[in-house]
Amino acid sequence: MKKRYYYYRANAGGTAFASGEYSFCTTSQAFTIHGDSNCAARRYETQGFRKLDTGETATRFTLTLNAAAGAPAGQPPAAPQGSAPGTFGEPYTDNVILQDCHSDGQRACSFHAGGTKFFVYDDGRTPQFVFAAMEALDPGTPLTVEGDLEAVYDRTADVVLRDAAVRPWTEHDGLLNKLQGHWYSVDDPNAQFTVLGAERDNTYDGAYAGREYLSVSGWCQDFDGSGPYLYAREEETGEDYCYVIDYVDHLELTLMFLPRGNLLQYRKLD
Known part of the structure; x- marks a missing residue:
């Protein structure tokens, strides 16, 4: 395969059942369109697409789209209350x-667990109360979710949910x-990052340097027992890193990078 990432959408009976958070300009004919902004002004439609990660080493890849079990062919799958x-x-x-939750192209919410980012789409299978519950919450809120794992990629997954509820905060939730x-880094103030929810966006001298998925727990890879640990997994490459959270308050943060043991000191800008 020449590319790792692809974007796709699918319709059944005129209704989109595979579309997502990435919006592009489209037209009903075969097209090559440069840019994904000002679609209407250029007489194009704006449609939502899902991102497909085929992996780092795949030479062939097949994506199969199926309607829900028991649903007539060509019809959107039914909502799963009681399924x-x-x-x-x-x-x-x-x-x-x-x-987070958003409605750019298609209503969707996302959450993190164990270094994987999960997406749930408003395609008729997840009850509306689940979206309403998540949309009312702030990024970083701890939840318990229940549903079905529809597809798993390298660092992301698609789920259909039956329920989502706020769970009691743990010590690790509080640290996150x-x-x-x-x-910003005390040693090099040009090195900065922003944490929102369970994602860390890194910058250097104002230039974007990548995103990581975060989790806080009592272990990290082979390290166990002297935490709490911060686990970071790069969104694009899948490389992962372990840190001990040595100290954190509302203004200062000290991480111990493992396995070298060097201390990284940060101060908060906001």
Whole structure:
């Protein structure tokens, strides 16, 4: 394969059942369109697409789109109230961290667990109360979710949910909450990052340097017992890193990078 990432959408019976958070200009004919802004002014439509990660080493890849079990061909899948676990994929229940909700192209919410970013789309299968519940919450809110795991990629996954509820905050949830905000390195103030929810956006001298998925727990890879640990997984490459959270308050942060053990000191800008 020449490319790793592809963008796709699919319709059934005139209704989109595979579309997502990435918006592009489209037309009903075969097209090559440069740029994804000012679509209407250029007489194009704006449509939502999903991002497909085929992996770092794949030479061939097949994507199969199926309607929900029992749904007539060409019809959107039915909402899952009362549906049995496993209707739309492998049954899935987990404690997660809410990332965000948006309605750009298609209504969707995302959350993090264990270095993976999960997406749930408003395609008729997840009840509306689940979206309403998540949309009312701030990024970084701890949740318990229940549903079906529809598809798993390298660092992301698609889920259909039956329920989502705020769970009691743990000590690790509280530490992640303390990391929220904009920080700069004491040793090199040009090195900065912003934590929102369970994502860290890194910059250097104002230039974007990549995003990482975060989690805080009592272990990280082979390290266990002297935490708490901050686990960071790069969005694009999948490389992962472990840190001990040595100290954090509303203004200062000290991380110990493992396995070298060097201390990294940061101060908050906001």
